[in-house]
Structures are given as C-alpha cells and as structure tokens.
Amino acid sequence: MLKTFRIGGIHPKENKFSAGSAIQPIAIPDQVIIPLSQHIGAPCQPVVKKGDKVKAGTLIGKSVGFVSANIHSPVSGTVLKIDKALDASGYKRDAVIIKVEGDEWEPSVDRSQTLVSECTLTPKEILDKIAAAGIVGMGGATFPTHVKLTPPPGTRAEVLIINGVECEPYLTSDHQLMMEKTDEIMVGITIVMKALNVQKAIIGIENNKRDAIDLFTQKATAFPGITVQALKVHYPQGGEKQLIDALTGRQVPSGALPISVGTVVQNVGSTFAVYEAVQKNKPLVERVVTVTGKDVKQPCNILSRIGIPLSNLIDVAGGVPESTGKVISGGPMMGKALASIDIPVTKGTSGILIVPTLEAKRKAMKDCIRCGKCVDVCPMGLNPTLLMNLTEYEVWDRAEKNSITDCIECGSCSYTCPADRPLLDYIRLGKGKVMGIIRARKN
C-alpha cells in the first residue's frame, strides 16, 4: 500500500527527462563567484582578502550567528576581489571572486572513492564536523544542517526521516545521486542517526523511482532500524510536514518544528554531504545539478563545483535552446525565474529548468470565481484566495490569524487556479510582512 499525505496536493506532469542520465563532471572555468549568503540565516563573514591563495576546501566565509553555515573555496587559486555579484536572490550581494589556478585540495580532504563505513566519533564531534563543513539542506531550502540536528532543549528525536521524494517535476538530481551513491548515503544515515541518538530511520521515496526503492530496500536489510517506504506520487510530498504525515501519520502543529512530533527530516543530498564531511573531511563545495527542459538537447545531471556560472552547465546540456522563454533555478513548482544565466551554482541549486516561450508566458489574471480549488489543493489546509486578498488590502492582523505564516510556498494554489490568479506571489509577500511584524513584536 503506497502512503501519502492527507490534505490537498496535486499531480503535475512529471517530465523527468534526465532520469537515468549518469552524473557527469564539468570543467572548472577560469573564474568562479562564491556568494557569501548561500543559506537561510546570517550571511558569512569573509575570512580571505584580495590576493590570498586558496585551495579547494579552504574556509573563505565564516558563519556568524547560530543559524548560518561556513563557506569553503571550491577551487584552488587566488582571490581576485570581494565584491557585489548577482545571485539567485535577484539582487547583487557580497561574493568572493576567485581566479582558478590548477586544482589543488586541502591535504586533510580524502578524495578517494573508497567507502569508509566505520564512524567512531561521538554525536558532539559529528555535529561539529557537519557545522565546520558548512552543510545545509540541499533540497532547496538551504537551512543549516547542524542547527536542524541540534534539537532544542526539552525535545527529543525518535525517528529520522530521509527525504528521497524529489516531488518536483523535471528534477532528477536526488534520484541519480541515490542510484550512484547508495552505500555512501546509507553510511550517512547511520551517522545522522548516531548524531541524533535515534534507533529508527525511514527513507521515503516516491513510486516513480522504483529502481531506487528496490536498491535501498535491498541495502537496508544490512542496517537494523532503517526501513524504506514507497510513496504515492503526489506534490508537495517533499515538504517536511507533508512527508512526516505520509510516513508516520503525525501532524506537525501550526508554527511548530518537526522535532515537536519527534521527527527530523534530512534530504538525501544533505545525507551524502554529511557522509563526505564526517568520513572524508570534505566540506560542501560541490553538488549535483539537473539541467533539463522540453527543448534541451541533452537533459543531464552534473556534479558541479559551487561558483560555476549556470551558463556553463547549460552548455554541457547542449546550450540554450532557441525556443527559450524562461530559465528557472530549481524545479517548475518552487523554483525561481532568473534575471541572468551568469549567476553561479550555489548550495541550494538543485536544478536548472529551461522553459520554452510557449509555456513561459503567464496568463492574464482574471477575477476569482470562488470555486475553492485552491482551498482543496492547499497541503497546509489554508485558504489561499483569502490570504491573497488580505495581502492585497494589507490586513495583516487577519492574515496572521488565518495562518499565512504556515504557507510552505509550494505553489499548488497558483497551479490549480482556473482564473490564473498569482496567489502564491501575493501570499509570499504577505507572509514576509507578517513574519516581520511578528519579529518586531517579539523584540
């Protein structure tokens, strides 16, 4: 019996063109741009200056504050400058620009492919290594992993949930990583379990990845406490709260963290990064990026260093098609349209989706016909049409009462709206405003 979450959800066309395409490397260009803010939380403080020599794996940005993550140089070379550069946020922000010279790594990094399954570190030492390596949630939200793995006082994790859902259409980077790095991910899971001191882990994978389900089920027999659960294909199952509901039947209360129901969720990409950081001393300097789209010549999965311009990755996939209307960083549902393809790959870049002109244009907004479809599909049980109106008329107190801050920005409402209303655009704006008001009230 395939499980899924209970409230709302949609099933957009999957279009996983790049499925099964082996992860391929990409040449390092002459120059890379490393944004100092690649995670949720405070931007990093640069610890290098113009003219400094760096190796791949050298710390270049130190985290400031609790919710923040270190940033390391993905290449060896010389720091050209620390300047403002355009990134996926759409604004120019601080970045370290490095001129690439050779490919020399920090000596502490073990770059061999041999599997190291033994881990004798204490939970504290594991967490310190994860924090030092600057690992963040690689599903796209980029929340620092060491913060997630440190439950607040008074709470205790019971179950670790590994997110191999990849519910976004088109994207296949997690799928391919699961196929190629199965053993490493299994070791990564045991390490995270040790760090959290939990005995039970569930790997959730959607049923459109049968090969990965079979492979992990077979591998899991050797690991007591780890089980694999196949899930019905249903968007947005990769959302933390939806996945917890689907796998454990527990519902995270409004405004609370998954730990409040005894669960911690980790993405497979982050789990692999944990393995590399703890067992191989390798900081997070590269990730798998899917380059795909209907008219892309060779949809593929690329192992890219952080800081390489997206245009280089698109070239590997056969260049920008003539029909291109829009380039999206991430998947079609939650990804963000880009103003330029010269921006660099960051820790949260799960994919590059090239949308043809015919599909790129948004339709003109019409009046709401009160059909209630957005209410039906909202996986958080919200009323999107009401929240959009409250945002338009700036009625922040009512927006707060109607739980606007619970929105996970999955975009199911905008996807389903027959009147083509930009529901999420407004709700996201209102959510930001209301969160600001709540923060101001707390201080």
Next chain:
Amino acid sequence: MSVLLTAVATLGAIGAGSAAILYMVSQKFKVVEDPRIQEVQDALPAANCGGCGFPGCASFAAACVKAESLEGLFCPVGGQETMDQVAAILGRKASVAAKKVAVVRCSGTCDERPRLNLYDGASNCAVAAALYGGDTGCSFGCLGLGDCVDSCAFDAIHINPGTMLPEVVEDKCTACGACVKACPKDIIELRKVGPKSRRIYVSCVNKDKGAVAKKACNVACIGCTKCQQVCPFEAITIENNLAFIDDDKCRLCRKCVPVCPTNSILELNFPPRKETPPAPKGEETTVTA
C-alpha cells in the same frame, strides 16, 4: 372590540415601559464628548488619508483637542490654512510646517536604462521587488508597476506610458506620504515645494559604485562628489556613492546642476538659464520627475 382594546393597551404599555428604560439608560451611560472635536473635524479636509500619522480625520481631531499644544500635529492635506483654523477653534498656537510635495527620485526611462529581462509576474511593485532587483541592471530604480498610483487617494501620481516612470501632479499632491510608504524601493521623497515651486534634487537612489551604476543607467548618480565640491552652502552629502541635497540648506543657486556628469540632478520650474537671469515668472506646475 375588547380584544382590540386589550391589544392596544398592552402594546402601549410595553412601548411606554421600554421608552422609560431607554431614557434612563441613555441618561445613566451618557458619553459627554468635547464639542470641539466635532468642530475641529469639520475644519479638516475629511480625506482620511492618514498623512498626519493618525488613522483618519476623526482621530486626528481628537488628538488635536487632547494635546497640550499643536506642536508636531499637522494636516498635510489642509496645510497651513486648515491648521490656523484648528488653532483658532482651540485657542492655541498653530504648528508651522513648510508645504511639501512628493518627488520621484528616478529618471531611468527606457532610453536611459536598457531592459535586460522581462518581468511577467503579478503586476505589483512589492511582489516584483521581493523576487528580484528589476528588469534593468539597476536594482534600486523604479519598477514602473504603479504601487504608488494605487496608493494615492488624490489622483496625484500617474505612470507616464512613454517613460514608464511615475509623475506627480503638483496641484493635486497633498504630501500625505502614502506613495512614500507604498514604494518598496524608497524612491519617492517628500520635499519642500520651494519658492515658486522651484526645487533641486538628485533624481537617483542607486547606491552601487559609480562604474556599476553608470553601466546600468545613463542618468544614475555615480557619487563623483563634483556637486558636493561646488555647493557653497554645504547642502550636499554623499553616502554610499549617492548624493543627497538637504532642502533645508539648499538655497537653489543651481551651481550643482551643470557640473553633474550624468545629469542626475534635476531643477524644476526655474526660468531658462541665461547670463543674467530675467525676473522669474509663474511656470507650469505639472512636474516631470
């Protein structure tokens, strides 16, 4: 017949009883409102725009009556005349404030600021600004989607379809500040109207370094400090590569305008420049900003 009489008598008794109760209750819980609040409110423009900082004219009137002095209380819509009336009603000294007007500090028309990408999202500046810097290389400039127009209760600001920039109709602008709050890029500023509506201001808010700003827009302030050097009154400050003219110090000498290499300083409603300026005369009041 007796049925009819009984009904009339009963209803009459209930009516009289209720009237007596209502009268007693209204006497008991009577709210005595200062009659001056209504008088002050009648003197106000009744625009309920919030420009004074209060939710509406009624609460501003109550605040005026309650306050010891009118210091800091000013109705920008009614202006000095209204405040004098309010002061007369209350027998206090009127607060004094120079008349202001909204100015749009961006001159990045389509010609000056090439479009690099196409925005296709919700037609709302706040939504667009939350997503990215805008469809040009300048992430500080006007997005042209008209949040200021929507916010204006006086029909005093419009988007010029030719330049895609907002223009303020000076006659209608009451300096209520709604557009200043609505603009997510903080482009609109309230400035003193100035003698004969003459104003000089830096029409740019770009804080990028000079070269970056100039590449994005031909009329961007590049922070070169030329205007600061030429200003005899120390009215110009430069912060984050951006010049700002303090309208309290500026004496409208116009020396800064010709030295600006990017023409980002605008002068409004001045007579044409000549060797010896003729006597100033009235100018048209529609402002192109």
